[in-house]
Amino acid sequence: MKKIIFGIAFIIFFSFLIVSAINMRTFGEPTFSEMDDYFIENAQSETGANNVVTSIVFDYRGFDTLGEATVLFTAVVGVVALFRGVKK
Amino acid sequence: MKEMSRIVRTVTNFVYGFIIIFGFYIIVHGHLTPGGGFQGGAVVGSAFALLLVSYGSLNSKKFLKKDIFSLFENFGLILFIVLGFSGLGITFFYNFLANSGGWFGNTAVIGVNPGNMNTGGVIPLMNIAVGLEVLSAFGVIVLTMASAAEFTKKKENS
Amino acid sequence: MSSFVEIIHISTLVMMIIASFLAVVFKKLLPSIVALSVASLLLSLEFYLLHAPDVAIAEAAIGAGLTMAIFIFAIRGTR
Numbered sequence: 647m648k649k650i651i652f653g654i655a656f657i658i659f660f661s662f663l664i665v666s667a668i669n670m671r672t673f674g675e676p677t678f679s680e681m682d683d684y685f686i687e688n689a690q691s692e693t694g695a696n697n698v699v700t701s702i703v704f705d706y707r708g709f710d711t712l713g714e715a716t717v718l719f720t721a722v723v724g725v726v727a728l729f730r731g732v733k734k
Numbered sequence: 735m736k737e738m739s740r741i742v743r744t745v746t747n748f749v750y751g752f753i754i755i756f757g758f759y760i761i762v763h764g765h766l767t768p769g770g771g772f773q774g775g776a777v778v779g780s781a782f783a784l785l786l787v788s789y790g791s792l793n794s795k796k797f798l799k800k801d802i803f804s805l806f807e808n809f810g811l812i813l814f815i816v817l818g819f820s821g822l823g824i825t826f827f828y829n830f831l832a833n834s835g836g837w838f839g840n841t842a843v844i845g846v847n848p849g850n851m852n853t854g855g856v857i858p859l860m861n862i863a864v865g866l867e868v869l870s871a872f873g874v875i876v877l878t879m880a881s882a883a884e885f886t887k888k889k890e891n892s
Numbered sequence: 893m894s895s896f897v898e899i900i901h902i903s904t905l906v907m908m909i910i911a912s913f914l915a916v917v918f919k920k921l922l923p924s925i926v927a928l929s930v931a932s933l934l935l936s937l938e939f940y941l942l943h944a945p946d947v948a949i950a951e952a953a954i955g956a957g958l959t960m961a962i963f964i965f966a967i968r969g970t971r
Binding site: 769 | 949950968
Binding site for chain 1: 768772804814815827833841849855860864871874878881882
């Protein structure tokens with residue numbers, strides 16, 4: 647019984663994957679968006695950095711990077727607290 | 735953990751300085767070339783992992799200190815948050831140094847150009863802060879796991 | 893020119909599948925870890941071919957460097 651339920655669930659999940667893979671747009675043609683054009687046009691003059699990716703990561707989306715740094719800090723705190731009984 | 739063979743240690747002596755310098759190059763040039771704080775910090779952290787694997791955790795304790803790493807990590811995170819808050823006159827994370835003429839304040843040339851080191855506003859400082867934080871975070875994780883593996887092995891053998 | 897790039901893409905992906913298969917099949921633990929690291933390095937090469945050098949640097953440093961070091965520590969601890 648359990649095998650039949652798992653099989654049906656697997657077939658449904660896999661059919662969703664296949665349908666989404668068929669409906670995907672062709673390779674190398676992303677969606678057109680006004681946001682990309684704005685970044686490409688104005689990032690160099692507004693932030694002064696040549697690397698547009700870095701200016702998005704640290705300037706336009708700086709709050710996201712703060713969350714990433716906090717996640718890494720929490721991971722380090724977790725590892726040190728997990729192995730706190732280890733002698734030097 | 736025991737140290738590895740003499741061939742591995744000799745190659746490590748030749749290579750690890752270049753890997754660390756390459757990582758700091760990626761961090762400092764983050765606003766001109768591909769890369770940034772996270773990528774450069776990961777490269778320097780892999781150099782620390784190479785030192786730990788080849789020399790063993792007992793010998794590496796002489797030149798890799800956990801307290802210094804955690805001090806640098808706190809310093810990097812606090813510097814990042816302070817830089818985020820210091821643009822608070824306009825918005826959070828406002829780039830208050832860009833195009834101002836002061837530190838990192840030159841105006842960038844529009845178009846394809848080799849780049850000027852003195853541009854970018856607050857972005858190079860944030861790159862250095864995040865790079866310092868990621869570097870010491872990976873150092874702490876690798877160092878702690880190496881000494882934990884050493885500890886469990888000694889405990890099971892005794 | 894385009895077909896040359898396609899041949900490099902396809903060969904990289906095929907070598908990745910072979911390396912991942914070898915990582916499962918190997919009996920000894922250390923060669924299995926080396927095969928996993930080779931698969932991660934080829935994934936980084938694939939990211940570089942798709943014009944994403946940032947992700948390629950991060951993948952090569954973390955996937956092929958730090959993960960392999962932590963797995964080696966785990967194996968040394970159990971033996």
